[in-house]
Amino acid sequence: MFDTLQDRFDGIFRRLRSRGRLSEADVDEVAREIRLALLEADANVRVVKPFITRLKARATGAEVAQSLGPAQQVIKIVHEELTTTLGGDVAKLTTPSRPPAVILLVGLQGAGKTTAAAKLARYLEGQGRTALLVAADLQRPAAVEQLRVLGDQAHVPVSSDGTDPVAVAEAGIREAERLGRTVVIVDTAGRLHVDGALMDELTRVAVAVSPTDTLLTLDAMTGQEAVAVASEFAAHVPLSGVVLTKLDGDARGGAALSVKEVTGLPIVFASVGEKLDDFEPFYPDRMASRILGMGDVLTLIEKAEAVFDADQAKAAEAKLRSGQFTLDDFLDQMRQMRKMGPLQSIVGMMPGVPKELRDAELDERELARVEAIICSMTPAERRDPSIINGSRRARIAKGSGTSSAAVNAMLKQFKMVQQMMRTMTGGGSKHRRRAARLGR
Numbered sequence: 001m002f003d004t005l006q007d008r009f010d011g012i013f014r015r016l017r018s019r020g021r022l023s024e025a026d027v028d029e030v031a032r033e034i035r036l037a038l039l040e041a042d043a044n045v046r047v048v049k050p051f052i053t054r055l056k057a058r059a060t061g062a063e064v065a066q067s068l069g070p071a072q073q074v075i076k077i078v079h080e081e082l083t084t085t086l087g088g089d090v091a092k093l094t095t096p097s098r099p100p101a102v103i104l105l106v107g108l109q110g111a112g113k114t115t116a117a118a119k120l121a122r123y124l125e126g127q128g129r130t131a132l133l134v135a136a137d138l139q140r141p142a143a144v145e146q147l148r149v150l151g152d153q154a155h156v157p158v159s160s161d162g163t164d165p166v167a168v169a170e171a172g173i174r175e176a177e178r179l180g181r182t183v184v185i186v187d188t189a190g191r192l193h194v195d196g197a198l199m200d201e202l203t204r205v206a207v208a209v210s211p212t213d214t215l216l217t218l219d220a221m222t223g224q225e226a227v228a229v230a231s232e233f234a235a236h237v238p239l240s241g242v243v244l245t246k247l248d249g250d251a252r253g254g255a256a257l258s259v260k261e262v263t264g265l266p267i268v269f270a271s272v273g274e275k276l277d278d279f280e281p282f283y284p285d286r287m288a289s290r291i292l293g294m295g296d297v298l299t300l301i302e303k304a305e306a307v308f309d310a311d312q313a314k315a316a317e318a319k320l321r322s323g324q325f326t327l328d329d330f331l332d333q334m335r336q337m338r339k340m341g342p343l344q345s346i347v348g349m350m351p352g353v354p355k356e357l358r359d360a361e362l363d364e365r366e367l368a369r370v371e372a373i374i375c376s377m378t379p380a381e382r383r384d385p386s387i388i389n390g391s392r393r394a395r396i397a398k399g400s401g402t403s404s405a406a407v408n409a410m411l412k413q414f415k416m417v418q419q420m421m422r423t424m425t426g427g428g429s430k431h432r433r434r435a436a437r438l439g440r
């Protein structure tokens with residue numbers, strides 16, 4: 001996600017930090033580099049030009065000249081401008097005066113509508129809503145079945161009653177009212193390209209169900225093409241926002257950077273993987289932080305809060321404080337952490353993680369190996385790893401099917417995690433304070 005920009009900004013800011021005061025020529029050079037970085041990330045020219053104009057105006061102004069840390073100031077300005085470009089404030093779904101809320105999902109074939117429908121249902125259920133999914137894509141033979149399978153996984157009922165998309169959608173709303181569900185999510189058919197028949201069908205469905213929100217699903221991996229598609233859809237169907245999918249496979253970020261500025265539509269949700277839980281509200285400021293390598297501590301904390309068992313976390317914290325955090329606890333924590341999602345995405349959200357580590361292949365098999373090593377230790381060794389000498393190490397290596405070097409590496413890693421856990425469990429409020437200081 002945004003790897004191209006992250007790399008560029010990393011270099012630009014590193015050079016910038018080595019400077020004292022910034023001359024106008026320095027600012028020009030930084031602006032030029034950032035312009036290239038944005039273009040390379042496939043941002044629309046309509047985004048890049050005003051971005052650079054604003055950046056230059058602010059960076060040559062008193063705001064920076066009078067500050068003691070010009071580099072920090074420039075980074076702060078870039079962060080704010082990036083946040084604005086990505087949409088500024090967090091976009092929220094509309095709350096209807098009377099439930100159920102009706103969310104219509106539209107988009108091209110393969111953009112990720114059906115997947116997003118189930119993910120959104122699951123997300124909203126997590127927010128205390130009760131969802132009903134409606135399969136109104138009657139074009140693709142297997143589309144209804146696909147939504148049924150996903151609905152099952154998300155534990156959300158699926159309705160598909162009728163032979164015409166309008167009838168199915170209407171029946172879905174009635175079903176939701178009957179069941180007392182508070183939100184209806186309608187999945188619709190797509191085409192490979194925007195065409196008249198599709199727009200006609202979507203318009204008829206929209207008129208029939210008067211959606212509280214119509215979200216356009218866009219594939220981030222298609223970059224500027226996604227932005228063009230958004231403009232075409234917007235010309236035919238009233239849209240309220242965008243669900244940006246496959247951000248996990250998009251290294252450049254052109255669609256994310258351009259959609260709001262070009263179409264005026266806010267990105268409401270981001271889909272960041274194939275699993276049902278890989279779905280999150282789109283926070284422009286957090287995304288900007290991620291791009292600038294400041295980490296995304298808030299999302300990380302939220303994910304941790306959603307996954308970690310609160311009592312268990314408290315117990316672990318208490319153990320940490322008293323210096324009793326053992327390898328057994330490590331094993332527990334690690335198993336919980338795995339539930340947060342792919343390691344790579346977790347590491348990407350941590351602030352101050354060196355680029356080398358961010359890029360390192362973090363193998364899930366590595367976790368399995370760590371587990372095997374810990375399981376091959378005696379209780380005494382798990383309580384106090386310092387007793388592990390050469391012969392114990394060899395025994396553990398043999399028992400776990402690894403090597404002495406691997407056992408050593410794991411123990412080193414354990415020490416690192418001990419430190420990390422200390423900041424994470426003890427530092428929730430501290431992180432929030434720091435985030436607030438960063439202007440978020």
Ligand SMILES: Nc1nc2c(ncn2[C@@H]2O[C@H](COP(=O)(O)OP(=O)(O)O)[C@@H](O)[C@H]2O)c(=O)[nH]1
Nearest residue numbers: 109110111112113114115245246271272273274
């Ligand atoms: N990696 C990744 N794949 C996704 C994401 N969202 C959807 N997909 C995949 O994209 C393909 C098309 O998704 P689908 O929901 O059927 O698209 P639809 O035709 O718009 O309904 C499927 O194989 C999904 O698993 C995402 O956020 N990340």
Ligand SMILES: [Mg+2]
Nearest residue numbers: 113114137143
């Ligand atoms: Mg579909």
